[in-house]
Amino acid sequence: MPAPAPLPRALPTVAGQLDMELIARLTQEFATSFDVAATLAKAVALVTETVEAEGGALFLLEDDGQELVCRACTGPVDLRGLRLRRGEGIVGRAVEENRCQLVRDVSADRGFNAAVDARSGFRTRSILCAPMRVQDEPLGAIELVNKRRGDGLFSDADRHLLQALASSAGLLVLNARLAARVAKQERVRRELELAAELQRSLLPAAPTPRFPVHGINAAAYEVSGDFFDFFTLPDGRIAFDVGDVSGKGMNAALLMAKTSSVYRCLAKSEDGPGRQLALLNDDIHERATRGMFVTMVAGVYEPDSGRVRLANAGHMPCLYRARDGTFRRIAAEAPPLGILRHDPDEALPETELELAGGALYVFTDGVTEGCAEDGRELGIDGFERLVTEHGHLPPAERLETMVGRFRQGTFRDDVTILVVEDGERPVQVGVPESHPGERLLEMRFPAKADWLKLVREAVREATARCGGRGAVEDVVLAVGEACQNIIRHAYAGTPGGEIVLTLRRKGCDLVVLLRDFAAPVDPSTVKPRDLDDVRPGGLGTHFIRQLVDEVELLRPRSGVGNVLRLVKRIA
Amino acid sequence: MEHEVHADADALVVALRGEVDLEHSPRARAVLLKAVEDAASVLVDLSGVTYIDSSGVASLVEAFQSARGRGSQFALVAMSAPVQRVLELARLDRVFTIHASVARGLGRED
Numbered sequence: 284m285p286a287p288a289p290l291p292r293a294l295p296t297v298a299g300q301l302d303m304e305l306i307a308r309l310t311q312e313f314a315t316s317f318d319v320a321a322t323l324a325k326a327v328a329l330v331t332e333t334v335e336a337e338g339g340a341l342f343l344l345e346d347d348g349q350e351l352v353c354r355a356c357t358g359p360v361d362l363r364g365l366r367l368r369r370g371e372g373i374v375g376r377a378v379e380e381n382r383c384q385l386v387r388d389v390s391a392d393r394g395f396n397a398a399v400d401a402r403s404g405f406r407t408r409s410i411l412c413a414p415m416r417v418q419d420e421p422l423g424a425i426e427l428v429n430k431r432r433g434d435g436l437f438s439d440a441d442r443h444l445l446q447a448l449a450s451s452a453g454l455l456v457l458n459a460r461l462a463a464r465v466a467k468q469e470r471v472r473r474e475l476e477l478a479a480e481l482q483r484s485l486l487p488a489a490p491t492p493r494f495p496v497h498g499i500n501a502a503a504y505e506v507s508g509d510f511f512d513f514f515t516l517p518d519g520r521i522a523f524d525v526g527d528v529s530g531k532g533m534n535a536a537l538l539m540a541k542t543s544s545v546y547r548c549l550a551k552s553e554d555g556p557g558r559q560l561a562l563l564n565d566d567i568h569e570r571a572t573r574g575m576f577v578t579m580v581a582g583v584y585e586p587d588s589g590r591v592r593l594a595n596a597g598h599m600p601c602l603y604r605a606r607d608g609t610f611r612r613i614a615a616e617a618p619p620l621g622i623l624r625h626d627p628d629e630a631l632p633e634t635e636l637e638l639a640g641g642a643l644y645v646f647t648d649g650v651t652e653g654c655a656e657d658g659r660e661l662g663i664d665g666f667e668r669l670v671t672e673h674g675h676l677p678p679a680e681r682l683e684t685m686v687g688r689f690r691q692g693t694f695r696d697d698v699t700i701l702v703v704e705d706g707e708r709p710v711q712v713g714v715p716e717s718h719p720g721e722r723l724l725e726m727r728f729p730a731k732a733d734w735l736k737l738v739r740e741a742v743r744e745a746t747a748r749c750g751g752r753g754a755v756e757d758v759v760l761a762v763g764e765a766c767q768n769i770i771r772h773a774y775a776g777t778p779g780g781e782i783v784l785t786l787r788r789k790g791c792d793l794v795v796l797l798r799d800f801a802a803p804v805d806p807s808t809v810k811p812r813d814l815d816d817v818r819p820g821g822l823g824t825h826f827i828r829q830l831v832d833e834v835e836l837l838r839p840r841s842g843v844g845n846v847l848r849l850v851k852r853i854a
Numbered sequence: 855m856e857h858e859v860h861a862d863a864d865a866l867v868v869a870l871r872g873e874v875d876l877e878h879s880p881r882a883r884a885v886l887l888k889a890v891e892d893a894a895s896v897l898v899d900l901s902g903v904t905y906i907d908s909s910g911v912a913s914l915v916e917a918f919q920s921a922r923g924r925g926s927q928f929a930l931v932a933m934s935a936p937v938q939r940v941l942e943l944a945r946l947d948r949v950f951t952i953h954a955s956v957a958r959g960l961g962r963e964d
Contacts (some may be wrong), residue, residue, distance in 0.1 A: 732877035739875075739905070756936070763907050767876050826908055829943045 319459040323355035326455055327425065330448045331357050334441050336411070336427035342367070342374050343423040343456065351375060351423060358428070360403045372396045377412040377424045383446050386410040387436045411437040413445045415453035422456055425449050478506050478536055485543055487513055492677055495586060496523050498701040499682040508535030509647045509697035510543045514550070519586065522550040525645040525701050526579040527598065529619075534572065542567065542577050542620075556581035556594040557630035560620065564596070564631075567621035576621035580645045582703070589638040589705040594631045596620050599651065602644040602667065603636060604674070606779025610667050638705030640779055642678075644670065645703075649696030653689045661689055678704050723749055723786045730770045730780040730799065739763055742786060742795075746853075749788045754853050758793060761830040765797050765847050773801035773845060793851045795831075800844035856902075857885050862960055865895035865927070871902030874910030882910060886917035894926045897959040901932035906940050918950060927951075931959040 308329070323341050331339030338358020342351040351374055353365040370379045373395060377384045389395040389407055400407050412426040427445060430437045479502065489497045498511040508528035515521050524546050528535040545566055549559040560581050567577060580601060582593030595601065597619030600612040616632040636643075646666070653661050661669075669688060673681045682700050724745040728734045739759050746758045766782060774780035783798040827834050833850035855878035856871045866889045874882050889896045898914065900906075914930065921928035929951040933941070941947040953959035 732875070735875055735877060736873065756939070760907065760940070763875060767907065767909060770876065826940075826943055 319456075319463050320354070322455060322459050324357070326452050327355040328357045330425060330445070330452065331427060333448065334411070334427055334437075334444055335431045336437075337429035337431055338405075339425065339427045340365075341423065341425050341452070342378075344369070344378065344421055348421070351378065354423075360399075360405045362399070365399070373410050373412050374424050374426050377414045377426075378421050381414050381416060381421070383414070383442050384410065384412040385437055385439070385442050386412075409436040411441055411445055413442070413449035415449050415456065417450075417453045417457050422453050425452060475506060475533070478533060482506060482510075482536055482540065485540060486511065489513075489679060492679060493706065495584060495706060496521055496701065496703050497678040497682055498523075498525075498699070499686055501686055501698045503649065503697050506533060506536035507697040507699075508539055509649065509699040510539045511645075511699050511701045512543050512547065513701070514547065516551065516583070521584045521586065521703075522556075522582070523584065523645075523701060523703060524550075524556075524579060524581040525598070525647065525699055526577050527647045527697075527699070529574075529576050534575065538567075538571055538575055538577065542579070546579075546581065550581070550583075555630060555633065556583060556592060557633040560594050560596050560617070560631045561625060561629060562627050564620040564623075564625050565627040568624060571621050576619045578615075578619040582643075582645075584638075584643075584703050586706075589640065590635065591638060591643055591703060592633050592635050593643075594633050596631060597622075599646060599648055600663070602646075602663070602670070603638070603641060604644065604667075604670060605641040606639060607777065608671065608674075610670075612663065638703065640705050642702055642704040644700065646700040647697065649698040650689075650700060652696055653698060665689075678702050723788060724784070725786075726784045728782055728784075730766070730774050730782050732770060735763060735766055738766060738784065742784075745786050746793060749793065750853060754793065754851050757830040758795070758849075758851050761827050761849055761851070762795060762797070764826045764830075765795075765849065769797065769799045769801070769845075769847075773799045775801075777801075788853075791852055793853050795849040795851075797847040797849070798839065798844060803838060803845055855882065857882065859885065859889060861893075862956070864893070865897055865960060866893040867897045867899055867956055867959075869899040869902060873905040874903055874913070875905060875907045876909045879907075879909040879913050883913035883916060886913055887920055890917050890921045890924065890926060890928065894924075896921060896926065896928050897953070897956060898928075898930050899932055899956055900930055900937045901934055903934050903937050906937050908940075908944070911940060911944055911946065914950070915946065929953055929959050931956050 327339045327341040336358075338360060339356070340353050340358075340362045341355040343354045344350070345352050349369055351367040351369060351371075353362045356362045367375055369375055373384050373386060373392070386392045386395065387409055389410060395407070395410070407428050409430055410426060410428055412424055414424045415422040425445065425448070427437070427441075429435055430441065482502075486498065486500055496513040498513065500507060500509055500511060502509070508530060509526070510528075511523070511525045513521055513523035524543075526539065526542055528539045528542065542563065546559065546563055549562055553559050553562060560579065563579075576597075578596060578598040580593060580595045580598045582591055584591050593601065593613070594617065595613065595615040596617045597615050600614045603611045603613060605611070613634055613636070616634070644666075651660070651662050651666055669685045673684050676684060682702060686698060686700065724741055726738065726741060728738060739762070742762050743755055743759050746755045762784070769780075769782055780799065780801060783796075785796040785798075787794045787796075827849065831849045831851045833848070835848040837846040837848055839846050855874050858869045858871075860867055868885060868889050870882055872878075886896070886898065896917070898917075918928050930937075931953040932955050933952065938947070941950070
């Protein structure tokens with residue numbers, strides 16, 4: 284065999300230019316595809332073509348750097364998937380030594396593994412292999428076999444070219460991997476966004492501002508493990524529930540969606556929150572992932588009576604705020620759902636309470652564990668303070684304002700608040716009893732100035748009806764003055780008080796009883812002002828005594844409040 | 855309750871209409887006190903008042919006292935029956951200056 288031609292010392296300028304063009308082209312190709320496998324295939328094809336080899340293969344270090352795996356290949360033999368131990372073969376040597384390997388004649392090199400040739404039938408004569416490395420980190424190698432031109436053997440010029448190409452290829456591989464990772468993260472984020480959207484769509488909105496139930500949910504991350512729900516039942520009662528699923532993320536969100544939906548069905552077909560939660564517990568216990576559980580409050584509100592029935596399974600206590608501003612906590616009487624096996628026929632314990640114009644708050648621990656503006660944990664006390672401070676706002680606005688107040692602090696958990704607010708009771712007018720002519724009118728109404736006109740009209744009619752024509756205006760005035768006194772003095776501006784008025788005819792007498800529930804008034808302090816003392820206010824008592832025949836302040840049998848008894852003789 | 859204020863010569867005539875009860879008397883009070891502030895002579899036309907209670911009377915008294923303190927004139931005119939009755943009951947009919955009509959109150963003939 285003739286001696287190989289001497290290698291040129293420097294690369295021809297034309298070849299050098301080809302270099303840069305190739306690299307630029309490769310980079311551009313990759314930027315459009317983001318497909319790692321396709322990019323590698325293109326890279327190895329281009330390199331093989333440029334250096335004019337018969338075949339080329341790109342190996343990547345995988346499995347924590349222990350193996351070299353062929354990920355792209357071009358030429359007569361497909362080596363993709365071929366695995367070499369680190370350091371094995373010419374490729375392994377190139378990576379280990381971080382040096383380009385030029386094996387002009389493989390028959391003379393002991394490192395050469397002839398096994399692949401034996402299997403494929405291909406005859407390897409010359410190998411050129413360059414390591415790929417980025418910033419001191421080995422990535423793999425590109426191996427070329429059998430120069431196509433001349434004597435079929437690679438030259439130093441080929442080696443220089445491949446080295447340059449290999450480092451660019453290394454960068455490409457790195458970029459491709461990073462891009463793939465970013466794309467995956469994007470997908471995951473997008474999925475979470477969709478899940479959050481779905482969750483939000485499951486939360487109901489109150490149909491009108493005056494609807495008795497309102498809720499608010501603010502998730503700490505994309506998806507929430509908290510939920511609330513409410514809906515009107517066919518008979519007009521309103522069912523409501525609040526829940527908190529253990530854990531966070533997709534798992535919790537999915538269990539939340541399921542629990543909320545299953546509860547909706549149960550509330551429509553089963554009676555009573557205690558029974559509904561017992562059945563729900565059964566379902567969660569059986570089918571939820573081990574270790575997941577739900578704390579939940581379920582209840583039903585009767586708008587006509589203001590009564591609430593509720594059951595609390597391991598959840599935070601509910602908070603009842605009465606019309607006079609006092610608070611009462613209603614604690615859980617059962618463990619969270621999904622933890623214990625429980626006979627589904629045995630209902631969970633229920634609590635019944637009358638809202639009586641007050642409001643019931645149900646919330647999750649994200650609220651009380653949130654921070655108040657001073658940075659300290661809010662706690663139930665802090666929550667009560669917020670409720671008191673914003674109690675004058677309409678319910679939906681109140682919840683938003685409250686959440687706004689403490690969201691400013693550190694905020695570690697999902698926040699959910701639901702409020703059931705008992706509206707102003709309408710005037711309750713009594714039906715005349717079985718003795719007609721006896722009880723003419725019974726009214727229970729809020730002790731507020733804007734109700735007085737209605738009361739006057741009713742009293743006017745009732746008095747006229749029992750024949751007291753001449754006395755009508757006097758009775759109306761007297762009742763108006765008496766109510767004024769109760770509003771201004773007995774309740775002294777405290778909101779939420781009520782008055783019960785009864786108007787009866789007893790023989791020739793018209794008897795009016797006015798009952799309030801304020802602190803008992805000492806009758807001796809109730810006396811008419813001296814009329815010569817012309818001063819605003821305080822004329823009420825005098826009026827009354829002038830208008831009716833008898834005025835008496837009584838203490839009711841139950842000891843609560845006062846009763847004013849007026850008697851007017853009618854013809 | 856509705857109210858209307860208009861000037862006539864040097865006086866302000868405040869007309870109240872409807873029911874002057876606990877719900878509405880705060881507004882009556884405000885209107886009357888402002889009128890007394892704005893003019894040296896105020897006439898309160900009560901011909902349209904269908905109902906007045908002690909709180910409504912109190913607002914009249916307060917305006918009357920404010921006028922007296924300033925040395926201004928303050929009179930009730932054209933009282934309706936309900937107002938008449940209530941003022942009599944409170945024995946305030948002798949306290950206020952009362953005219954039978956707005957014209958009389960302004961010193962003109964009917």
